[in-house]
Amino acid sequence: DLGTGERLQAAQLRRSIESTPLDQFQHIIFIPGLLHLKMACADAIWQCFIHPLASQEDETSLMRDIAQLWPKETGIMGSKPGFWRMHQLIGHAGTCWQLDCWRVFAKSKAPQIVDLETFAKSEPLLEDLREMVHEMVYTYVVTHRLQHMHAKQETMCDIQFENALLLKKYFLLYEELSYAMNCGDIDCVKICIVNWIPILKVVGKHKYATHMTNFLLNVHFLYLPGLKQAIQYHIIVNPMGK
Secondary structure, three states, rough: OOHHHHHHHHHHHHHOOOOOOOOEEEEEOOOOHHHHHHHHHHHHHHHHOOOOOHHHHHOOOHHHHHHHHOOHHHHHHOOOHHHHHHHHHHHHHHHHHHHHHHHHHHHHHHOOOOHHHHHHHOOOOOHHHHHHHHHHHHHHHOOOHHHHHHHOOOOHHHHHHHHHHHHHHHHHHHHHHHHHHOOOOOOHHHHHHHHHHHHHHHHOOOOHHHHHHHHHHHHHHHHOOHHHHHHHOOOOOOOOOO
């Protein structure tokens, strides 16, 4: 975790007066654990969409989903849910949001489709599904268009819809990071880290953002090819954290 990295940096700083690289501990390289990054990302979602009391007043808020999924745990989710509860919430609520987007979008394309079962019975082709996904991303996931939405007059803004766009984007980023870690796709993991760094900064997790930024800079511009390859092959060798 980051505490280990900070202790290593302190030890290297104290040993910097030694005469040899070995005595200076230059052979020790700190690599941040991705499980802890995943925990920080889950906590960032909690700080954005659950912890603020104002975020719970929205009819489309994440707290309303919690009341449906776990009605007896709304107090826990609003105070200190922990990583595992947030991980489950992101998975369950994210799936529900995505299925609902499919239902609404499919109905907009064909009014006779009233639910997802009817849509499945229509047996759409894979190419049709791909085209629908590309359209849905621009409709139901936040993009650069959010700036234009904010530029509108207050009476013309749909704040609930804008919050839902952000929520779905953060859910998808978290799910992509989890999937890439489970599959061992280190290139995809690095792309996800780039997207999460500004989010971590916004919620005040500057240490995580700094460590992940330094990690990417070192891997891409500082380390030699052999060391770079070794780090990429072994950084997710233990994704379960055991």
